[in-house]
Every structure is written in C-alpha cells, then in structure tokens.
Amino acid sequence: MKVSLDEMYKGNVRKLQMSRSIKCPTCQGSGSKSGKKYTCEVCHGSGVEVKLRPLGPGMMQQIQQRCSKCSGTGSFNPPSDRCGACSGKGLVSDRKVFEVHVEPGHRHGSKVLFRGEAGADAPDVLPGDLIFVLEQKEHPTFKRIGSDLFYEKKVSLVEALTGALLHITHLDNRVLEVNSTGSIIKPDSWMAIKNEGMPIHGRPYEKGNLYIHFAVEFPDQLAPEAASALRSLLGEPAHTNGVVPMEELEEVQLTPVKDIEAEIKVRREHERRTGGQYDSDSDEEGGQRGQRVACSQQ
Numbered sequence: 001m002k003v004s005l006d007e008m009y010k011g012n013v014r015k016l017q018m019s020r021s022i023k024c025p026t027c028q029g030s031g032s033k034s035g036k037k038y039t040c041e042v043c044h045g046s047g048v049e050v051k052l053r054p055l056g057p058g059m060m061q062q063i064q065q066r067c068s069k070c071s072g073t074g075s076f077n078p079p080s081d082r083c084g085a086c087s088g089k090g091l092v093s094d095r096k097v098f099e100v101h102v103e104p105g106h107r108h109g110s111k112v113l114f115r116g117e118a119g120a121d122a123p124d125v126l127p128g129d130l131i132f133v134l135e136q137k138e139h140p141t142f143k144r145i146g147s148d149l150f151y152e153k154k155v156s157l158v159e160a161l162t163g164a165l166l167h168i169t170h171l172d173n174r175v176l177e178v179n180s181t182g183s184i185i186k187p188d189s190w191m192a193i194k195n196e197g198m199p200i201h202g203r204p205y206e207k208g209n210l211y212i213h214f215a216v217e218f219p220d221q222l223a224p225e226a227a228s229a230l231r232s233l234l235g236e237p238a239h240t241n242g243v244v245p246m247e248e249l250e251e252v253q254l255t256p257v258k259d260i261e262a263e264i265k266v267r268r269e270h271e272r273r274t275g276g277q278y279d280s281d282s283d284e285e286g287g288q289r290g291q292r293v294a295c296s297q298q
C-alpha cells in the first residue's frame, strides 16, 4: 500500500475494501443443506484428476489437472442436498473493508497484519493472513533516512553572510522558524534541528533529527560600486604584490568553466583527434588527471 511521508509522520487510518473467498456461513463449508460431506467420485476427494494423453505412437503421457467435476474442491454434493448460498462449493465471495492503521514512525516495508483474513481456496483449509506492506511515496521536499529527515535550502549570498529567516513547513503543517542571524552559512554545509525528524515507531515521544543542507546562490555579476563597497566593509583582500618581482609577472585571463567533467571529455577527444601525443596510454593518464581534479575540488 502506497503511503505518503505525511501519513507515516502523523499516522492515518486507511480504509481498503478487499474481496476474497471465505467459508460459506450458511453450510459451514460443507456445501450441503444437511451438513453432510460428500466426497467427489471422480477424484476421490483429492481434487486432482489423472488423465492419459497420447504423445505419439505407443506413447502416453500422464497429466494431472484440477478435477473438472468438483473444481478441485474434492467434494461434490448431489443437487438435492446442495447449499443454496454457495451453490454447493462451500465457499462464498465476501467483501470486507479493512482499516489499515498507519502509525507514526512506520517505514517503507513496515507490515500491517490481519490474522486469518486472507480468504481461503478450499473450505477445509485454514485461511492465511492478510498483510499490508507499506510503500513510502517520495516526498517533494523531505528525504528520509531511517528516523532522520533531510531538507534542501537555497539561500542568497546576502542571507548566507548576514543571516536568513527560514520557514520550513513540516509534515504536520507546523511552520518551523529558523533564524541564522549571527552565524554564517557556508556553501554545501549542513545544520541540524534536533528532534524534528520522523517519530520513532512505538516510542511516541522520541523523534529523529531534521538536517538542512544549504546551497548558497552567488550573484552572477556584481556592480563595481557594490564591489568597492563590499571591499571597504569586509576589508581589502590580501595582496601578493611585491612578493614576486614585477618583471617576472605575466598577466593571464580566467575563463569560466561550467562543467569540468564535460570539459575534460571534450579536451581528451580533441587531443585524440589532433595528435599522436596521447596514444593508448592516454586512458590511464586521463584517469589520473580526473582524480587530481576531484581532489582539488574538495
């Protein structure tokens, strides 16, 4: 049964109608008015018919199939002594509404059991259990790992530096207010709100944590006035001027790289097409280069 994360947080009762075969209540499963049990004369009660089928010249194949007379039930009641409610089958189709209690803290794969409610294939067989297996649906804003929740939040550079007021609508519609004033939010950093994760099943007063992952959105451009204002407020960057003699300096340009993985691919393709400088060894070399890039990103 597909269940939303909200339902697993708050709990919910879901009603499901199921139809299944149950023992006929009129004849108690005997299939007869008198309550007498009749054994099927074709299969002698086994429900299985053995038939011979010609397979080729002088060869016969023995096949087993469900008894055609009693439909595999093993009993066949004479029309004169046949229960009207089940037409002698001993089973009737039954519809029942089940109330599935999704409890706070239930997880993907949690089971809700109804003992002996699965219905029966034959009147004499004990009915099996009906088990609902919960399947947690994806949630648009929260991810769940165990009893913890994870939340993605984008903040602007100004908010990251000077403080952000966040409003997080929780799974029970409470709105949590978080004020980050006084601390700086770094890009790709995490913060936790303790005890605001998922409830723990069977321990109603305990909850996991809510983790917030921050992405800081930098502006694409900064006006020169804004840049100089920031410099005067945040302090001039430390200069390396004077460390290297002027005549040894060479001014070069920076080119933005959007996607380094794609860039490396294009570069290697270019090398392969333009020269024998990189031959079959270049695979290994490329791998090492990729590794170096990954390290410098961290």
Ligand SMILES: [Zn+2]
Pocket: 024, 025, 026, 027, 028, 029, 030, 031, 032, 083, 084, 085, 086, 087, 088, 089, 090, 091
């Ligand atoms: Zn009956």
Ligand SMILES: [Zn+2]
Pocket: 040, 041, 042, 043, 044, 045, 047, 048, 067, 068, 069, 070, 071, 072, 073, 074, 075
């Ligand atoms: Zn039979």
